[in-house]
Amino acid sequence: MTDSRSEERQAGPLTYRGKAVPKGTTDQRLLDRRGPSDWVHTDPWRVLRIQSEFVEGFGMLSEVGRAVCVFGSARIKPGNPYYELGETIGERIAQAGYTVITGGGPGLMEAANKGASEAGGTSIGLGIELPFEQALNDHINMGVTFRYFFVRKTMFVKYSQAFVVLPGGFGTLDELFEAITLVQTGKVTRFPVILMGTEFWAGLVDWIHERLLTEGLISPHDPDLLHLTDDPDEAVEIIRGAHAQLEQAIEEEEAVAGLEEALHEAERT
Numbered sequence: 001m002t003d004s005r006s007e008e009r010q011a012g013p014l015t016y017r018g019k020a021v022p023k024g025t026t027d028q029r030l031l032d033r034r035g036p037s038d039w040v041h042t043d044p045w046r047v048l049r050i051q052s053e054f055v056e057g058f059g060m061l062s063e064v065g066r067a068v069c070v071f072g073s074a075r076i077k078p079g080n081p082y083y084e085l086g087e088t089i090g091e092r093i094a095q096a097g098y099t100v101i102t103g104g105g106p107g108l109m110e111a112a113n114k115g116a117s118e119a120g121g122t123s124i125g126l127g128i129e130l131p132f133e134q135a136l137n138d139h140i141n142m143g144v145t146f147r148y149f150f151v152r153k154t155m156f157v158k159y160s161q162a163f164v165v166l167p168g169g170f171g172t173l174d175e176l177f178e179a180i181t182l183v184q185t186g187k188v189t190r191f192p193v194i195l196m197g198t199e200f201w202a203g204l205v206d207w208i209h210e211r212l213l214t215e216g217l218i219s220p221h222d223p224d225l226l227h228l229t230d231d232p233d234e235a236v237e238i239i240r241g242a243h244a245q246l247e248q249a250i251e252e253e254e255a256v257a258g259l260e261e262a263l264h265e266a267e268r269t
């Protein structure tokens with residue numbers, strides 16, 4: 001009689017004996033040969049990469065305290081008054097105890113990161129892979145570069161309590177309208193969106209009133225979702241006020257939940 005245990009192999013949690021013992025080991029199959037590589041360009045593989053971006057982003061940002069995102073042009077250079085505004089708002093936000101999060105690129109992103117880091121605050125850059133070479137700016141103390149815009153956008157919203165929007169082009173407008181749509185549809189609550197550079201934004205704000213509101217494309221109170229100021233202190237006050245309201249609402253919700261739990265408990269006993 002042959003003992004089937006005479007040939008036995010453990011493959012992780014699996015046991016094989018006798019004829020069923022595979023030829024090589026799992027490690028050998030992993031390491032010995034490469035095999036075809038076309039699966040790297042398939043959507044199921046992309047899904048895993050997308051997951052890994054969420055894992056990296058959540059991992060890095062989940063322990064960051066309260067934060068404000070600052071958006072603005074990638075093209076505006078030092079010396080431009082908007083660059084100075086970017087530095088000042090970065091500095092004031094940091095002094096108010098908030099982390100500053102930007103897109104990690106040049107221009108007004110760099111300005112806000114610079115202001116925050118020079119004020120001793122936490123300065124974060126959430127970069128994006130672009131078709132041309134580009135590194136995170138020099139003024140961040142934490143950074144991650146994403147492949148996918150939509151993953152990066154989730155991080156901006158999930159880990160901040162307000163958006164400050166400086167002058168900019170399509171990228172900035174995209175971020176502004178993404179935020180305002182989330183607020184309008186109630187996907188995020190008590191989340192101020194502050195436009196800085198009133199002269200720059202005036203044309204857009206007028207158009208919102210004259211076309212969108214007049215033609216019934218938005219609700220009468222929707223334009224109020226946008227705060228407009230040139231004053232960094234006012235911007236910080238708006239952020240603080242909204243944050244205080246949010247914390248109060250969370251406390252109230254927790255108190256109500258506690259009461260409900262106590263009531264259920266009393267009913268059970």
Ligand SMILES: C/C(=C\CNc1ncnc2c1ncn2[C@@H]1O[C@H](COP(=O)(O)O)[C@@H](O)[C@H]1O)CO
Pocket residue numbers: 070071072073074075102103104105106109127128130134167168169170171172173175
């Ligand atoms: C065009 C140049 C660099 C582009 N580099 C960027 N790096 C990081 N984030 C970017 C970049 N370009 C756009 N963004 C995002 O959009 C906003 C700015 O876009 P805009 O079209 O310039 O307004 C910004 O908030 C980023 O999140 C030249 O060096």
